[in-house]
Amino acid sequence: MNVASLAGAVLVAMAIFSxxxxxxxxxxxxxxxxxxxxxxxxxxAIGEILVQATPFVLAALATALPSRAGLFNIGAEGQxxxxxxxxxxxxxxxxxxxxTPVTLALMAAGGIVAGALWALGPTILRVAAGVSEVxxxxxxxNVAFLVLAWLVHGRWKDAASLGLPQGRDLxxxxxxxxxxxxxxxxxxxxxxxxxxxxxxxxxxxxxxxxLRAVGGNPEAARxxxxxxxxxxxxxxxxxxxxxxxxxxxxxxxxxxRVRPDMLxxxxxxGFLASWLVRHHPGRVVAGxxxxxxxxxxxxxxxxxxxxxxxxxxILMALVxxxxxxxxxxxxxxxx
Amino acid sequence: MLEAVLVGAVRGGTSILYAxxxxxxxxxxxxxxxxVEGCMLVGALGAYATAVSTGSLALGLVxxxxxxxxxxxVHAFVVLERHANxxxxxxxxxxxxxxxTSLLGQSYVGRGVDGFANVPVPGLHRLPFVGPVLFDHDxxxxxxxxxxxxxxWLLFRTRTGLALRAAGERDEVLHAYGRSPKxxxxxxxxxxxxxxxxxxxxxxxxxxxNWSENMTVGRGFVAVGLVxxxxxxxRRAVAGAYLFSGAVALNLQLQARGAxxxxxxxxxxxxxxxxxxxxxxxxxxxxxxxxxxxxxFESGAVS
Numbered sequence: 001m002n003v004a005s006l007a008g009a010v011l012v013a014m015a016i017f018s019x020x021x022x023x024x025x026x027x028x029x030x031x032x033x034x035x036x037x038x039x040x041x042x043x044x045a046i047g048e049i050l051v052q053a054t055p056f057v058l059a060a061l062a063t064a065l066p067s068r069a070g071l072f073n074i075g076a077e078g079q080x081x082x083x084x085x086x087x088x089x090x091x092x093x094x095x096x097x098x099x100t101p102v103t104l105a106l107m108a109a110g111g112i113v114a115g116a117l118w119a120l121g122p123t124i125l126r127v128a129a130g131v132s133e134v135x136x137x138x139x140x141x142n143v144a145f146l147v148l149a150w151l152v153h154g155r156w157k158d159a160a161s162l163g164l165p166q167g168r169d170l171x172x173x174x175x176x177x178x179x180x181x182x183x184x185x186x187x188x189x190x191x192x193x194x195x196x197x198x199x200x201x202x203x204x205x206x207x208x209x210x211l212r213a214v215g216g217n218p219e220a221a222r223x224x225x226x227x228x229x230x231x232x233x234x235x236x237x238x239x240x241x242x243x244x245x246x247x248x249x250x251x252x253x254x255x256x257r258v259r260p261d262m263l264x265x266x267x268x269x270g271f272l273a274s275w276l277v278r279h280h281p282g283r284v285v286a287g288x289x290x291x292x293x294x295x296x297x298x299x300x301x302x303x304x305x306x307x308x309x310x311x312x313x314i315l316m317a318l319v320x321x322x323x324x325x326x327x328x329x330x331x332x333x334x335x
Numbered sequence: 336m337l338e339a340v341l342v343g344a345v346r347g348g349t350s351i352l353y354a355x356x357x358x359x360x361x362x363x364x365x366x367x368x369x370x371v372e373g374c375m376l377v378g379a380l381g382a383y384a385t386a387v388s389t390g391s392l393a394l395g396l397v398x399x400x401x402x403x404x405x406x407x408x409v410h411a412f413v414v415l416e417r418h419a420n421x422x423x424x425x426x427x428x429x430x431x432x433x434x435x436t437s438l439l440g441q442s443y444v445g446r447g448v449d450g451f452a453n454v455p456v457p458g459l460h461r462l463p464f465v466g467p468v469l470f471d472h473d474x475x476x477x478x479x480x481x482x483x484x485x486x487x488w489l490l491f492r493t494r495t496g497l498a499l500r501a502a503g504e505r506d507e508v509l510h511a512y513g514r515s516p517k518x519x520x521x522x523x524x525x526x527x528x529x530x531x532x533x534x535x536x537x538x539x540x541x542x543x544x545n546w547s548e549n550m551t552v553g554r555g556f557v558a559v560g561l562v563x564x565x566x567x568x569x570r571r572a573v574a575g576a577y578l579f580s581g582a583v584a585l586n587l588q589l590q591a592r593g594a595x596x597x598x599x600x601x602x603x604x605x606x607x608x609x610x611x612x613x614x615x616x617x618x619x620x621x622x623x624x625x626x627x628x629x630x631x632f633e634s635g636a637v638s
Contacts, residue, residue, distance in 0.1 A: 024438055072422055125610070131617040134369075134422060135560040139606040142553045150599035268430065275423045308441050310548060313434030320427040321409065324419035 013318035035297030058246030059270020075137025077267025078144030083247025086114020115244015187249030343584025353534030357527035364523030365627025369425025372555025373432020378532025403532020
């Protein structure tokens with residue numbers, strides 16, 4: 001995917017989006033201009049894009065890495081949520097008193113474990129029972145939000161929140177330090193590091209090579225004596241773990257408390273980001289930045305034009321469909 | 336309580352049944368359409384908004400079916416003409432439907448509509464137990480009783496159905512008979528969109544009689560899962576749809592009776608049930624997978 005054709009896809013998407021905005025009775029040029037200002041108009045806005053791209057990068061890696069082994073992890077959404085839950089549980093278990101780096105490391109560990117656990121069910125079903133991970137990961141996304149809502153409305157509900165369903169405010173020791181501007185936190189760096197690590201793992205290790213073998217032709221890989229089941233499981237669980245880290249980072253970097261509608265849609269946007277760059281772990285950062293720009297611009301839809309925030313899904317979906325629809329290599333059996 | 340659960344299973348299962356029947360047709364022709372979730376949303380808003388604006392439910396159904404087909408056409412085009420990955424394109428189509436209905440449906444949220452009322456079948460609805468469960472529903476639910484056998488008949492007893500299934504199994508055979516697999520797949524995907532749109536219409540104008548953003552909450556994805564459980568057989572899809580919505584109805588009953596379990600966890604159970612059912616049946620369904628679909632899954636997530 002080169003830059004020119006990606007830009008073309010964005011332009012096509014914006015043109016079609018404008019038509020729908022027009023149909024809704026708003027002025028499309030004004031809406032697009034507001035979006036551009038909102039996304040790119042200030043130093044602070046650029047920082048917002050970095051912050052917004054962070055969970056997208058990790059969700060995209062959670063899609064890209066399993067795809068190397070031929071897997072469709074559509075569960076990054078639920079794995080992000082599970083990661084946030086795991087990180088919060090870790091913070092609660094610690095109960096304060098530990099230094100910040102230790103607390104944050106333990107919270108990250110909680111997120112990583114919880115994210116992998118959320119991928120464990122689909123993994124076992126795929127490897128042991130032959131259930132396609134497509135549907136199981138998709139449906140578990142809904143379940144993750146219900147578990148989050150159960151906790152936030154129940155045992156984690158903060159008595160001081162005046163009846164709002166949200167958890168307690170995180171303490172300073174439980175919050176990722178801000179490194180730049182007002183909101184750009186350490187998690188931004190972690191996301192880039194994660195992308196580099198995944199790229200290096202897939203590029204330079206035997207594990208990465210074997211995953212590609214499994215993804216290319218599982219039957220041949222099996223005959224060559226590769227432990228296909230274990231390789232599939234390792235790819236899927238690592239993907240879940242990465243998304244789980246993303247949930248922790250969003251909780252400790254931006255949200256500051258658990259809320260029932262945190263992270264909504266982030267996993268799907270990560271999925272799109274991964275597909276935009278054909279699952280290349282290095283380029284995932286670029287895909288995530290593009291979609292984060294659209295997302296941050298989309299904030300103005302609500303504020304300036306009074307349009308629902310979910311409308312940006314139109315733009316993102318159109319960008320994806322335009323990229324997918326670029327006449328690519330014909331796939332066997334799909335004509 | 337059993338009666339209430341079964342009534343809820345049938346009425347609540349109708350929308351999923353339509354979507355599952357559509358998906359069965361599409362997958363039989365070799366195309367997975369995860370976009371059914373979006374087609375349902377478009378159908379739901381299309382029927383609802385039309386009914387609110389014009390007062391005509393019939394026109395609403397036309398808009399719902401047309402809208403579902405239009406969104407499915409996007410999937411068909413990207414997949415059949417541009418060879419895009421079916422699963423990724425389907426999710427893109429879903430997000431497109433979700434975004435569109437959020438944008439265009441904003442002014443309709445919570446307005447309420449005089450939708451499809453229950454029309455008791457004279458005489459039969461008085462039968463004990465069976466009456467309320469089967470003979471006291473809206474027209475779209477009655478129509479769905481016919482839809483499953485009709486889709487089965489179309490797929491398995493007509494020439495077009497045979498050709499359509501061939502498109503999903505071995506399309507090279509079709510070429511030999513001078514039929515175009517691509518045209519048949521278009522037909523299948525568009526039918527899928529239309530049926531999903533109809534399902535959405537039942538959801539918004541008969542079951543909920545209301546519109547809210549993302550009101551399908553995964554029903555379309557559930558339908559895709561149930562098609563596998565049903566081994567691509569429209570008759571078994573009926574069982575699958577009622578199983579899921581029966582679990583939903585059971586939850587509502589338990590909540591109403593104060594079961595002492597969190598309503599959030601109860602709401603999660605039907606989704607887990609579908610996953611569990613898939614786990615039980617996956618091995619037995621391996622040989623029922625249309626050959627063309629197998630290729631979609633095995634070609635992996637690469638481009």
